[in-house]
Amino acid sequence: xxxxxxxxxxxxxxxxxxxxxxxxxxxxxxxxxxxxxxxxxxxxxxxxxxxxxxxxxxxxxxxxxxxxxxxxxxxxxxxxxxxxxxxxxxxxxxxxxxxxxxxxxxxxxxxxxxxxxxxxxxxxxxxxxxxxxxxxxxxxxxxxxxxxxxxxxxxxxxxxxxxxxxxxxxxxxxxxxxxxxxxxxxxxxxxxxxxxxxxxxxxxxxxxxxxxxxxxxxxxxxxxxxxxxxxxxxxxxxxxxx
Amino acid sequence: xxxxxxxxxxxxxxxxxxxxxxxxxxxxxxxxxxxxxxxxxxxxxxxxxxxxxxxxxxxxxxxxxxxxxxxxxxxxxxxxxxxxxxxxxxxxxxxxxxxxxxxxxxxxxxxxxxxxxxxxxxxxxxxxxxxxxxxxxxxxxxxxxxxxxxxxxxxxxxxxxxxxxxxxxxxxxxxxxxxxxxxxxxxxxxxxxxxxxxxxxxxxxxxxxxxxxxxxxxxxxxxxxxxxxxxxxxxxxxxxxx
Amino acid sequence: xxxxxxxxxxxxxxxxxxxxxxxxxxxxxxxxxxxxxxxxxxxxxxxxxxxxxxxxxxxxxxxxxxxxxxxxxxxxxxxxxxxxxxxxxxxxxxxxxxxxxxxxxxxxxxxxxxxxxxxxxxxxxxxxxxxxxxxxxxxxxxxxxxxxxxxxxxxxxxxxxxxxxxxxxxxxxxxxxxxxxxxxxxxxxxxxxxxxxxxxxxxxxxxxxxxxxxxxxxxxxxxxxxxxxxxxxxxxxxxxxx
Amino acid sequence: xxxxxxxxxxxxxxxxxxxxxxxxxxxxxxxxxxxxxxxxxxxxxxxxxxxxxxxxxxxxxxxxxxxxxxxxxxxxxxxxxxxxxxxxxxxxxxxxxxxxxxxxxxxxxxxxxxxxxxxxxxxxxxxxxxxxxxxxxxxxxxxxxxxxxxxxxxxxxxxxxxxxxxxxxxxxxxxxxxxxxxxxxxxxxxxxxxxxxxxxxxxxxxxxxxxxxxxxxxxxxxxxxxxxxxxxxxxxxxxxxx
Numbered sequence: 001x002x003x004x005x006x007x008x009x010x011x012x013x014x015x016x017x018x019x020x021x022x023x024x025x026x027x028x029x030x031x032x033x034x035x036x037x038x039x040x041x042x043x044x045x046x047x048x049x050x051x052x053x054x055x056x057x058x059x060x061x062x063x064x065x066x067x068x069x070x071x072x073x074x075x076x077x078x079x080x081x082x083x084x085x086x087x088x089x090x091x092x093x094x095x096x097x098x099x100x101x102x103x104x105x106x107x108x109x110x111x112x113x114x115x116x117x118x119x120x121x122x123x124x125x126x127x128x129x130x131x132x133x134x135x136x137x138x139x140x141x142x143x144x145x146x147x148x149x150x151x152x153x154x155x156x157x158x159x160x161x162x163x164x165x166x167x168x169x170x171x172x173x174x175x176x177x178x179x180x181x182x183x184x185x186x187x188x189x190x191x192x193x194x195x196x197x198x199x200x201x202x203x204x205x206x207x208x209x210x211x212x213x214x215x216x217x218x219x220x221x222x223x224x225x226x227x228x229x230x231x232x233x234x235x236x237x238x239x240x241x242x
Numbered sequence: 243x244x245x246x247x248x249x250x251x252x253x254x255x256x257x258x259x260x261x262x263x264x265x266x267x268x269x270x271x272x273x274x275x276x277x278x279x280x281x282x283x284x285x286x287x288x289x290x291x292x293x294x295x296x297x298x299x300x301x302x303x304x305x306x307x308x309x310x311x312x313x314x315x316x317x318x319x320x321x322x323x324x325x326x327x328x329x330x331x332x333x334x335x336x337x338x339x340x341x342x343x344x345x346x347x348x349x350x351x352x353x354x355x356x357x358x359x360x361x362x363x364x365x366x367x368x369x370x371x372x373x374x375x376x377x378x379x380x381x382x383x384x385x386x387x388x389x390x391x392x393x394x395x396x397x398x399x400x401x402x403x404x405x406x407x408x409x410x411x412x413x414x415x416x417x418x419x420x421x422x423x424x425x426x427x428x429x430x431x432x433x434x435x436x437x438x439x440x441x442x443x444x445x446x447x448x449x450x451x452x453x454x455x456x457x458x459x460x461x462x463x464x465x466x467x468x469x470x471x472x473x474x475x476x477x478x479x480x481x482x483x484x
Numbered sequence: 485x486x487x488x489x490x491x492x493x494x495x496x497x498x499x500x501x502x503x504x505x506x507x508x509x510x511x512x513x514x515x516x517x518x519x520x521x522x523x524x525x526x527x528x529x530x531x532x533x534x535x536x537x538x539x540x541x542x543x544x545x546x547x548x549x550x551x552x553x554x555x556x557x558x559x560x561x562x563x564x565x566x567x568x569x570x571x572x573x574x575x576x577x578x579x580x581x582x583x584x585x586x587x588x589x590x591x592x593x594x595x596x597x598x599x600x601x602x603x604x605x606x607x608x609x610x611x612x613x614x615x616x617x618x619x620x621x622x623x624x625x626x627x628x629x630x631x632x633x634x635x636x637x638x639x640x641x642x643x644x645x646x647x648x649x650x651x652x653x654x655x656x657x658x659x660x661x662x663x664x665x666x667x668x669x670x671x672x673x674x675x676x677x678x679x680x681x682x683x684x685x686x687x688x689x690x691x692x693x694x695x696x697x698x699x700x701x702x703x704x705x706x707x708x709x710x711x712x713x714x715x716x717x718x719x720x721x722x723x724x725x726x
Numbered sequence: 727x728x729x730x731x732x733x734x735x736x737x738x739x740x741x742x743x744x745x746x747x748x749x750x751x752x753x754x755x756x757x758x759x760x761x762x763x764x765x766x767x768x769x770x771x772x773x774x775x776x777x778x779x780x781x782x783x784x785x786x787x788x789x790x791x792x793x794x795x796x797x798x799x800x801x802x803x804x805x806x807x808x809x810x811x812x813x814x815x816x817x818x819x820x821x822x823x824x825x826x827x828x829x830x831x832x833x834x835x836x837x838x839x840x841x842x843x844x845x846x847x848x849x850x851x852x853x854x855x856x857x858x859x860x861x862x863x864x865x866x867x868x869x870x871x872x873x874x875x876x877x878x879x880x881x882x883x884x885x886x887x888x889x890x891x892x893x894x895x896x897x898x899x900x901x902x903x904x905x906x907x908x909x910x911x912x913x914x915x916x917x918x919x920x921x922x923x924x925x926x927x928x929x930x931x932x933x934x935x936x937x938x939x940x941x942x943x944x945x946x947x948x949x950x951x952x953x954x955x956x957x958x959x960x961x962x963x964x965x966x967x968x
Contacts, residue, residue, distance in 0.1 A: 092600060092644065094378060114598040115672055116576060118715035126725050129480065131883045131904050132469050136336060136431040140468040145884060154721075157857045158713045158871060160576065160672055163893065165408065165647055166428075170883065170896060170904045174481070175721025178857050178896045178904050186408075188599055188644055189378040226382040227374050229642045231602035237638075237659025238371065239416070240968070241610050334842060334886065356840040357914055358818060360957035368967050373641045373662050387642060396963075399615045400629060400955045402818065402914055405651065405891055412641065412654060412662045417963025420615050420654045420662050430841055430886055471884045473844035479880075479901025482726070483852050578862060613964070619952040620820060620915040629953045649892065650912075658965070670892075673862040710866040711858050722855070723900070 005222050006044045008065040009035045010057065012072040013049040015200045022200045030071050030198075033205040034214060041215050050075055057083050067096035067218045070103045073200065077107075084108050092188030096221025098214065101198035104159070109194070112187050113161055119179070120156035123199075126174040128152035130181055130197070130209075134168045139182060139193065139216045147209035153199040155179045161194070171196060182213070184220070189229065191221040247464050248286045250307040251277045252299065254314040255291040257442045264442045272313050272440075275447040276456060283457050292317055299325050309338035309460045312345045315442065319349075326350050334430030338463025340456065343440035346401070351436070354429050355403055361421070362398035365441075368416040370394040372423055372439070372451075376410045381424060381435065381458045389451035395441040397421045403436070413438060424455070426462070431471065433463040489706050490528045492549040493519045494541065496556040497533040499684045506684045514555050514682075517689040518698060525699050534559055541567050551580035551702045554587045557684065561591075568592050576672030580705025582698065585682035588643070593678070596671050597645055603663070604640035607683075610658040612636035614665055614681070614693075618652045623666060623677065623700045631693035637683040639663045645678070655680060666697070668704070673713065675705040731948050732770045734791040735761045736783065738798040739775040741926045748926045756797050756924075759931040760940060767941050776801055783809050793822035793944045796829045799926065803833075810834050818914030822947025824940065827924035830885070835920070838913050839887055845905070846882035849925075852900040854878035856907055856923065856935075860894045865908060865919065865942045873935040879925040881905045887920070897922060908939070915952060919943040 011031035015022040026033055031047040038045045046064070048056025050072075062068070068087065072079070084107045091097050091112060099109045104117045128149040132140045156177030162185070169182030181196035195213060198204050205211070253273035257264040268275055273289040280287045288306070290298025292314075304310070310329065314321070326349045333339050333354060341351045346359045370391040374382045398419030404427070411424030423438035437455060440446050447453070495515035499506040510517055515531040522529045530548070532540025534556075546552075552571065556563070568591045575581050575596060583593045594601045612633040616624045640661030646669070653666030665680035679697060682688050689695070737757035741748040752759055757773040764771045772790070774782025776798075788794075794813065798805070810833045817823050817838060825835045830843045854875040858866045882903030888911070895908030907922035921939060924930045931937070 112598040114596040116715075120715060120718045122718050122721065124719075124721065124725060126721065129902055133883050133885075133906065134428055134889065135468040135471055135884055136428050136433055136466060137468065138466045141466040143469055145469045145471060154718075156718065157859050157896065158711075158715075158861055159859075160713070160715070162646060163649055163670060163860065167889065167893070170906075172898060172902060172904045174723065174725055176723040176855055176898060178898045180859065180896075186376055186378050186647060191378055224378060224380045224383040226377040226379065227385050227387045227642075229377055229387060229644070231600075231604060231642075231644070234604045234606050234638075234640065235608075237606065237608065237610065239658065239660040241608060241658055242966070354840040356838040358957075362957060362960045364960050364963065366961075366963065366967060368963065371660055375641050375643075375664065376647065377642055396960075398960065399617050399654065400619055400953075400957075401617075402955070402957070404888060405618065405912060407889055409647065409651070412664075414656060414660060414662045416965065416967055418613055418656060418965040420656045422617065422654075428889060469884075471886070473842075473846060473884075473886070476846045476848050476880075476882065477850075479848065479850065479852065481900065481902040483850060483900055484724070616953050618912055619955055620912050620917055620950060621952065622950045624952040625950040627953055629955060670860055670862050675862055708862060708864045708867040710861040710863065711869055711871045713861055713871060 004042065004044050005218060006064055006066045007038055007069065007218055008046045008048055008061060009069045010048045010071065012075050013051065014075055015073060025201065025203050030200065030205055034069060037211045038215060038218065043218065050078060055079060055083050057087060059086065062086060062090045062095065065095055066223055067098065067221050069098040069100065069214070070106060070108060071100045071198070072106045073102035076105050079107050084111060088112060091190035091192065094189040094223040096190060096218065096223065097192045098217050098221060099192065099194045101196060104194065112192055115162060116160045119159045120177065122154040122175060125151040126154055129172040130169050131172065132168065133170050134166055137166060137168050138220050139168050139213060141216050142212045143209060149197055149204055149207065151202050152197065155196055189226060193217040193221055246284060246286050247460060248306055248308045249280055249311065249460055250288045250290055250303065251311045252290045252313065254317050255293070256317055257315060267443065267445050272442065272447055276311060279453045280457060280460065285460065292320060297321060297325050299329060301328065304328060304332045304337065307337055308465055309340065309463050311340040311342065312348060312350060313342045313440070314348045315344035318347050321349055326353060330354060333432035333434065336431040336465040338432060338460065338465065339434045340459050340463060341434065341436045343438060346436065354434055357404060358402045361401045362419065364396040364417060367393040368396055371414040372411050373414065374410065375412050376408055379408060379410050380462050381410050381455060383458050384454045385451060391439055391446055391449065393444050394439065397438055431468060435459040435463055488526065488528050489702060490548055490550045491522055491553065491702055492530045492532055492545060493553045494532045494555065496559050497535065498559055499557060509685065509687050514684065514689055518553060521695045522699060522702065527702065534562060539563060539567050541571060543570065546570060546574045546579065549579055550707055551582065551705050553582040553584065553698070554590060554592060555584045555682070556590050557586035560589050563591055568595060572596060575674035575676065578673040578707040580674060580702065580707065581676045582701050582705060583676065583678045585680060588678065596676055599646060600644045603643045604661065606638040606659060609635040610638055613656040614653050615656065616652065617654050618650055621650060621652050622704050623652050623697060625700050626696045627693060633681055633688055633691065635686050636681065639680055673710060677701040677705055730768065730770050731944060732790055732792045733764055733795065733944055734772045734774055734787060735795045736774045736797065738801050739777070740801055741799060751927065751929050756926065756931055760795060763937045764941060764944065769944065776804060781805060781809050783813060785812065788812060788816045788821065791821055792949055793824060793947050795824040795826065795940070796832060796834060797826045797924070798832045799828035802831050805833055810837060814838060817916035817918065820915040820949040822916060822944065822949065823918045824943050824947060825918065825920045827922060830920065838918055841888060842886045845885045846903065848880040848901060851877040852880055855898040856895050857898065858894065859896050860892055863892060863894050864946050865894050865939060867942050868938045869935060875923055875930055875933065877928050878923065881922055915955065917947040919947055
């Protein structure tokens with residue numbers, strides 16, 4: 001009810017319409033694959049896409065949202081700076097943000113990290129094995145020691161991010177690389193989780209482990225009823241100055 | 243029900259019986275002051291004390307426990323190494339541990355930290371102001387930007403602990419010191435939270451903010467259904483070796 | 485010689501010219517107070533200021549610089565975005581950056597942190613006591629357990645920064661606040677250190693402990709001969725794919 | 727001279743005498759392979775071994791030592807608790823400690839970490855590729871983006887350690903595992919670095935990259951002239967209490 005988490009799944013939603021092979025994998029878009037799972041988990045879910053006015057991320061939409069999930073790839077630069085600033089402001093004020101796969105190059109992720117977000121990549125459908133390195137973290141709930149993505153785009157180090165507050169996953173790739181695949185950050189009053197898996201040409205967002213991690217991450221990133229923070233001039237000391 | 247968290251509050255329980263002024267503040271012991279609050283919050287709570295056989299921390303008692311709260315002060319060395327090893331093993335296998343105030347010198351805290359746990363202290367009843375420095379952390383839920391303990395024993399830096407995975411609180415003391423007062427750690431599959439307030443001669447464990455933090459910390463430290471971890475010899479590679 | 489560290493001290497350099505009381509404290513500007521000390525320590529030092537072309541931070545100037553020290557206060561918004569982007573790029577490629585006092589609101593610090601950089605402040609000349617909380621860190625070399633600034637502008641939590649990779653100092657203020665005053669970060673191939681002390685109306689940059697910390701921080705933040713990092717498409721796997 | 731770092735290389739020194747194939751690789755022991763390199767780098771180096779009185783780690787020997795390097799494998803339990811406590815005390819008081827390979831199960835490492843130090847292992851001579859993930863860290867100086875060990879014992883996650891203060895290396899293994907291979911910790915006034923490579927049956931301690939990392943780590947772990955820390959009762963407040 002009013003108690004339930006409210007999630008907005010944002011998707012660029014271009015690949016699915018432009019490339020037949022992507023459309024076959026995600027006929028209603030990546031956002032609907034993820035949203036459908038989260039609804040089945042009992043969360044309140046909306047979606048938003050690039051081509052909507054204000055990319056579907058109006059003040060009202062963000063005010064409603066507890067946790068925002070972000071997928072983008074080919075059109076990062078088409079996202080307006082104004083909307084990025086608005087999302088950033090909401091994260092610093094408590095909204096959770098889950099950044100998926102190629103969104104490592106999204107404006108919002110780079111802005112919140114302060115780094116380039118760049119990495120190495122290769123697309124030959126190799127195997128990825130994702131290892132849990134912090135087994136007591138709630139984002140690892142329900143998993144085994146590792147899970148595999150049979151065919152994945154490779155992302156390799158160096159990944160230009162700040163060292164995560166908590167590193168939950170490390171990926172092994174068949175072609176010889178490793179990658180920090182599950183990265184937790186506090187930013188302001190909000191929380192950010194970067195999760196690597198999810199290329200648009202593979203059915204990764206139907207894989208139970210991947211969906212489980214996303215669900216876990218939404219719960220971890222949910223706002224808490226923490227202190228309202230006041231900045232600026234506080235002319236009166238709390239203690240008497242002799 | 244079966245869904246509820248199971249908490250054991252461990253108390254040395256000597257000060258209350260030996261010193262009248264402590265007995266007046268905590269007539270049923272510090273453990274009952276904390277346990278009573280947690281029960282009112284809907285948790286299942288047991289208590290255990292030093293003078294019980296095996297200090298009340300048998301294999302069965304620990305197997306039952308999701309989160310263990312630890313208060314001790316004058317009798318750290320009377321806690322048997324065998325029980326300390328047993329608690330340590332349970333933490334590494336997922337049990338949460340909340341370490342309160344003077345338990346910074348408990349065997350179990352020092353063992354899990356690998357450092358001496360030492361600090362500066364002074365007992366003149368001065369004021370403490372506890373500031374939230376990670377306002378999006380669940381342990382800060384329900385708090386304002388700070389709360390005050392009107393009369394406290396001072397603990398001052400340097401506090402000989404590993405840098406916390408997450409630092410949630412910093413204390414200001416009237417006499418001129420600061421202290422890292424709320425410190426989160428992952429250890430194995432378990433989680434540890436050190437929380438400073440709570441001297442036996444002051445009614446600090448009746449203070450709403452202190453009880454709120456303890457309740458928050460119990461929920462944060464609760465075990466998650468993460469991977470069972472296997473160590474040791476794994477002779478067969480997961481991938482073919484050419 | 486060629487082995488020596490090359491430091492550029494950047495100062496907005498407005499207060500000193502506009503306000504007589506600042507000019508009396510720093511007749512040649514804050515930058516020269518700091519630069520003079522670093523030269524005496526054997527470093528190669530240049531200075532640069534806001535009103536120079538490109539704020540004195542041309543490509544050539546930055547290429548020369550191992551570590552950049554940044555002081556600004558009243559004119560953050562007059563720093564051009566182009567220069568900020570250039571400095572940011574250099575940090576990600578290895579240049580060290582020392583951010584002093586009111587530069588917590590500088591464009592470059594906020595960009596590299598991804599947060600607002602905001603905090604509480606008060607200017608009544610109260611006492612600050614800066615405690616070392618990581619005594620084995622090279623930035624704490626030569627200090628005692630704490631040092632005092634007799635009259636300081638107060639900066640109080642919450643300070644809207646990412647949790648530092650290493651927290652070296654915490655400040656106590658007479659008026660009742662605390663502050664994370666020495667914060668280390670890795671960003672890309674570079675390192676960033678935020679150091680709180682240094683208001684323009686107090687002779688803080690002549691204080692031996694403050695100068696010692698700045699010198700230590702320059703050495704800590706110096707570039708290392710680490711790997712050149714390559715990003716982007718790496719079509720050929722390092723290992724054969726079956 | 728007196729300015730030079732003083733390093734003690736400690737080796738269990740049993741494999742080399744018991745197993746011919748190890749003796750052929752390290753005819754003077756692993757300690758001499760490492761010590762020889764460090765001497766060539768201009769450091770003052772001593773060695774110590776298990777079978778010496780007090781394992782060669784007397785009070786005098788430890789007082790002399792700036793950084794201690796530790797290699798052990800088959801005889802961890804033969805190291806006396808008294809010597810372990812002495813080494814631990816010295817680390818907390820500023821001595822650096824470099825823990826190599828199978829010493830993840832040494833008493834001293836487990837004591838300083840507070841965790842079991844356990845991991846997965848396999849010995850089939852597979853390839854290891856060690857990736858730098860913090861390219862601005864001094865321990866990565868002189869390296870490329872990765873280096874390879876052609877034949878290695880595999881160590882795999884989950885590695886039961888506290889999350890490092892700084893994670894410098896992640897290993898990829900041919901058989902499908904990953905591992906946190908270069909882990910920095912502050913403990914008390916001292917610093918600890920765990921470095922994975924180095925099995926006794928392979929000539930890994932002659933490999934230039936491995937020796938470079940060990941040399942870098944020694945310099946990083948060297949004591950700094952930081953504050954002497956005082957613990958215990960400080961009855962007099964630094965500030966007047968009203």
